Amino acid sequence: MTTATLPSATLTEPGLDTRLRWAFDDTITMTRRDLIRTARQPEMWTFAVTMGAFFLLLFYYVFGGAIGAGTGVDYIQFLVPGVLVITALNGAQQTGNSLAVDLSEGVVDRLRSLPMNQGAVLTGRTIADTLRNTLTLVVVAVLGYLLGFRFSGFGAAVGGVLLAVGLGFSFSWISAAIAAKVRNVEMVGMLSMFWLFPLLFASSAFTPTAQMPGWLQAFADNQPISVVADAIRALGDGTDASGLVLGSILWIVGLTAAFGWLSARLYRKNA
């Protein structure tokens, strides 16, 4: 057993390079911790991973005939990109729930007293949730394939799934910001319904926007959920996707930057 010594001599104020290395290491440490936590709760992750497949089957068999017949589109080609997007958003909500649990249980106070990079608590969480989400989305894509959905090529398939993953990542940050603000698991759940549902329905995720009133259609066509869903559809149909893919990337980067900044700020201020 070593004896405690006054560390003033050995401790130094970490320089920028040290702090960057810590930020990287701590993010990996926290991601790892969150992934282990997830892996040890099989009832939670099996539910999360099969959720997307469940959505897909439900929509395909329950609404498929009616919507397909009414709109005259190839429904499975329309549906799978929508379900990928819905699934990504659903998975992103988990970020806020988990973070609110950590915040309300004193874990975060403890972490804040450590010499770690404080942002790693948030980045580790969003990255871990995004990795789990990726698995969920691949399951949806494979099931979609079995039901007859086709991407125009392998590159398009990878790109399509990645866009959904990216959208989920950026929405994880929205969820994190809400949790950092309200810090209560029930409130986080309720608030998420409050903004996510209208946004989801006023999008092209479920139905084409053509029948919506003009003012709503203008909003619905340009909001991030629709842009990403339409980009994935274009990658499926093999039509020109470049504009939609660029729009998707801009939304994903913009939302991540804005809400990443906001959640870091709220986390520091309220913790």
Next chain:
Amino acid sequence: MSTNQSPPIIEVSDLRKSFGDTAAVDDLSFTVEAGSILGLLGPNGAGKTTTIKMLTTLLSIDGGSASVAGFDVATQPRMIRQAIGLAGQAAAVDDKLTARENLDLFGRLYHIPADQRKQRTEELIERFDLTEFADRPAGTYSGGQRRRLDVVASLIVDPPALFLDEPTTGLDPRSRAEIWNAIRSLASQGTAVVLTTQYLDEADQLSDDIIVIDRGRVVGEGTAAELKSSLERDVLEVTVAEAGTRDRAAGLLDGSEVVAIDETTLQLPVNRPADSLAALRRVQDAGIEIADFQLRKPTLDDVFLALTGEPTS
């Protein structure tokens, strides 16, 4: 081991914190030497946790100054965080990770190199007797085991200063004794410990120095023995048979120092044993039935009562 010439590890001077108009901590000053334990004793809401939070960089300070291991709390939070261990009121170990994994997680977050981390983890598991449950997830532990892991996790860097916020609240006597042993063993290695407690026996058993705080202000300080001897007078405790007669009895017992302990029990300091006889007779003559009484030497509880005007929980 530090020598007597070393400066104190923790130095707090005129520390202040307010929430709105309420002063949560008001002009608190103390020092803690290497290897000694300071007990912050006080009821709920006394400002104990607020003090710990300021010293561990979780809360900003409004006034005064504080330093830990030579670093200023207000201006060098990064350095402070490398030099302290904290076990807060809520056990913050990860319930899905085992004790070994929890210790490893904290080791990583203190940026200890892998080989040292491993060695230190095994050392702590053995020294604090965690072997029995080291590979079970913390969610399966008893309250005492969980708390022990929580305290041990803050030792992964062998910090010069350790802060424990109510380390044994809600634990059974055996678990408390285990935590006490762990804390004593740490201090004997040279760690400066600040612990908060609502339990007088805990402060009495563990602390070299005790600061009694109430509503953010210091109301007494010294060693347990000094605090007790500050009450030179004996204590008379009287229990009346009927709750309804308590307040009348209080009037008859005389003096403004009578304090009600519960619905039927009163307590007051007496200068001479003979005074208590006269006081008891006055109560009896008024027709109030006395169920029980005792005359005793003051305990730390009485000190607390005299200082804060409230019995401890």
